[in-house]
Amino acid sequence: MFSDLSQSPLSKNLHRLFLLRNIAIFAQCLTFTIVYWSIDIVIPWLPMIFVVVLLAVINLLTWIRLHRKWPVSHLEFFFQLLIDVLALSTLLYFSGGSTNPFISLFLLPLTIAAATLPWRYTWIMAIITIACYTLLLFVYIPLPHEHSNHLIEFALHVSGMWLAFVLSTVIIAWFVVRMSSSIRDRDRDLAKAREHALRNEQIIALGTLAAGAAHELGTPLSTMAVVTGELQQEYTHDAEFQSNIHILRDQIAHCKQTLTHLLAKAGQTRAEHGSELAVDEFLRQILDKWKLIRPAVKFTYQSTGTQPIPRIMDNQLLNQSILNLLNNAADASSECIEISSHWDNQLLHLEIIDDGKGLSAEALQRAGEAFFSSKAPGQGFGIGLFLANANIERFGGSVRLFNLESGGACTQVVLPLIGSAT
Incomplete structure (x- = not known):
């Protein structure tokens, strides 16, 4: 009311x-x-x-x-x-x-x-x-x-005092409890607002550093491309060397392409440069790109969903966030990753299951915090999951991590969908 x-x-x-x-x-x-x-x-x-x-x-x-x-x-x-x-x-x-x-x-x-x-x-x-x-x-x-009668008068007075005490106690208790609940709700809202403001500041700082790093890495990658090209031409008779240098040149080319794409997308907003794509095609493109990035990783993929297939916002930030989650699972996995997706007309549910050791208690509590990583020093900076959480939540979705009883960890992603594909 x-x-x-x-x-x-x-x-x-x-x-x-x-x-x-x-x-x-x-x-x-x-x-x-x-x-x-x-x-x-x-x-x-x-x-x-x-x-x-x-x-x-x-x-x-x-x-x-x-x-x-x-x-x-x-x-x-x-x-x-x-x-x-x-x-x-x-x-x-x-x-x-x-x-x-x-x-x-x-x-x-x-x-x-x-x-x-x-x-x-x-x-x-x-x-x-x-x-x-x-x-x-x-x-x-x-x-x-x-x-x-004085006895009746005294009894009525005592009864009135008891009733006044009961009313006062009940009303005070009710009002104070409701007030405490309101204060706790307000404090929780303020804490969430402060957390979102801090996260936005961290994202802006990371974006600024990433843009600077992208510019700085351009020159070394170009130098490496020139040097590897000269080496490839110089040792034409060494088949094993040619195979290795070919892999190295492909990786350098991929890094340059990634940096070029990153700089091209810098400053672009979701509304200006976000297109719609069928959800199965959206996931297929991400997995195809991931196979090029991590060719040694073994995985299985299953998908189910309603027909006609709904659409999802195809955005570079969203794609990169899912790639970050896949890379985290690949780093934790020992043999194979199980990927499954299911969608209805409103939501996409994506599960990424690894067969690793699972998440520690600290990792379960702090997963998604900026610069927190459960990996060994030098193997991660703790920003991949943080950015993935922030971007997916920005698009109206959610990320949940938990351990499985059979071993390993599961990453659940929920994303809103737009509608049926034509």
Whole structure:
């Protein structure tokens, strides 16, 4: 009903105060009914009923106000609490003042103010409640005693004190628990925002370093290409050497092509340069490229899915992220990698299973953090999985790593799809 309340903690608190006031109005009406029909006592019914009706009207206006998108200020919330204090003081004035066992209900607005408002409002509320309590010590309409039995009167007073304590305890506990939950939700949202901001800063830093490294590596690769070409022409009669130098030249050419492609894609956005591709073709292109990068890796691939085949965003960052995950599995695997994919009209589910030793407890907890790597020194920098996580989450997907009972680790990737391919 109050969908906009999630934007403002004070709006949530005003909604809770609205609910508490409803409970208070119901309890007051119930108390009036019990006293009127079961206890022979004469009290100023008309002004007390008028106070409750006025409080109900104010709460109705509060309900209407909660449907508006106006922000709730500390001052407005303080005045809402002040209305409850004045209403309670008026009811107590007509029903025995400080001798009324419900006098302890003054603690409720004070507790709520302390839990929700800045300290200055809390101290003002404390001064007001103390002043009202003190005034009710001397100025009030006493309850009639002439026809009442002292034992009955004492029992009713004790019962009223017990009921006031129960109400205060339940309401305070409920409100404080909900407040603590709101604070924890806010802290969790702030922590997520800080984490995303830190991740964005790290990605920008890595992108800047990668662009600089790509420019710097261009000259050494060109030199290596020239030198290997001269060596290939010089030792034409050595077959084994020619085979090795051919592999080396292919790897150099692949590195140059990768750097050229990287620089060409630098600064391009997903919306400008992202095309759509059938999901089976998308995966086939990634695996074909991976076979060129890691020709020695053995793997099996199975795919299932709905027909017609849906499309997915074909983006270089997304392709590279999946390649990073495949390379991590290849580094951990000892013999063969099992790759499987399944899609429906909305999601692609990709699983990469290696037969390695599995992930350590620290790796399971910190996997995806920047510059954390479970590999031996010199074998990894800990940025592949970090960038893969960041990019896949940017495209609306998720990455999950866990160990298998049979051994090895599984990387699960979920990516959103666009629709059916034509």
